[in-house]
Each structure stands twice: as C-alpha cells, then as structure tokens.
Amino acid sequence: GAGVSQSPRYKVAKRGQDVALRCDPISGHVSLFWYQQALGQGPEFLTYFQNEAQLDKSGLPSDRFFAERPEGSVSTLKIQRTQQEDSAVYLCASSLGLAGGPYEQYFGPGTRLTVT
C-alpha cells in the first residue's frame, strides 16, 4: 500500500523566504510527527499531532516554525523567514497511534531544504 509521502522532495529557498512542506500520512494513521535531521545527526523531534490536535510542539526551534493538520490527515510544516541554520532534511512520520503506544513510526522520504 501507499506509504508516507512528502512534497516537495527538494526545496531551495533564499534566506528570508517562507516555505511550506507537505506530508501525506498513511491512510488511517492517527498520529503524525515532524522531525528535523541535520547532516550526520539523527532525526530530532519537532511536533506531534493526534488527528487534528497538535499535542506537542516542544521541539519546534523557534516561533518561525508552525505546523498544522486541519482535517486530521495531511499536514503542513511552515517555516517563515528561513535562516541558513534551517537547512536540513525534514521528515514526516505517521503511526496508528491507538491507546497503549508507542507504535512503529513510518517515515516519509523527507524534504531536503537548503537555505542560501
């Protein structure tokens, strides 16, 4: 079946531009996560949704980062006024997220953001 998809796969932005990254989770998955992965590092948690509710945004590095999942399926991560330190791969993951977790998270291919 279809896995997690993300778009665009690559994004080059000039410093100061706003960007929007999209995630389509696996159908029926309640939980959705965003991670940031810098070169040579493991993914770092950014935020977590259960359906449309953003239950944890403790990993968002600044108020320039904003995520939403208005209908409980597709999610968008928006970065305003991009800075060079925002250059990274942004990974989206989804999981069944039923009670009794944590559950296996399935990752999308990521969006590689380069800020010039």
Next chain:
Amino acid sequence: RKEVEQDPGPFNVPEGATVAFNCTYSNSASQSFFWYRQDCRKEPKLLMSVYSSGNEDGRFTAQLNRASQYISLLIRDSKLSDSATYLCVVTSGTYKYIFGTGTRLKVLA
C-alpha cells in the same frame, strides 16, 4: 549529555564479520526501544524492536540492559547490503521517539 548516545563510527568490517553496536540512554523511565536503519539519503526504516528478554531476527540480535541503560545490536555474517546507518531509538512517554546520532556501518567486499 545527550539523551541517547551512540558511537558514530564508521565501522568498516569485512563481509562475513560479526559487528556489534551499543547505545546508551539517560532516561530510566523509557519503556520502548527500537533499532532503525537508514540508507544514505533515504528515510529511516524499522529494523527491529528491542525487548527486555532480547530478540533475534535472522542475523540480527537486539538486547536491552535496563540496569545499565543500554541497548545493543549484533549483526552476524555481515553482507554488503547491511551497509547503512543504524539509529537507536528510545521512547519518552507514549509517543515521542528520541534518536541517537546513528552508527555508520560499511561492509567491505
């Protein structure tokens, strides 16, 4: 101190070798543990969960030592296709994954 620590490697081993990676974690309340595999420029994929009793999947064996707060991954009879980065994952609460930096493995012909 990072919550989850791994030796970044790289570990360069010949085909057929046995290689082991360790990962230490700081949160004694962590309940679930995983090993994920990440190929270059690809997404992480679950390799195996780690249980207290230890578990094996073919050539791969994972172990958990709660007292010392570390998990390990053993790969026997290494194949060229095992070359990848192996990410240790420790959970915080019921949903949050905390990743290590990953250990790079290169299996040489």
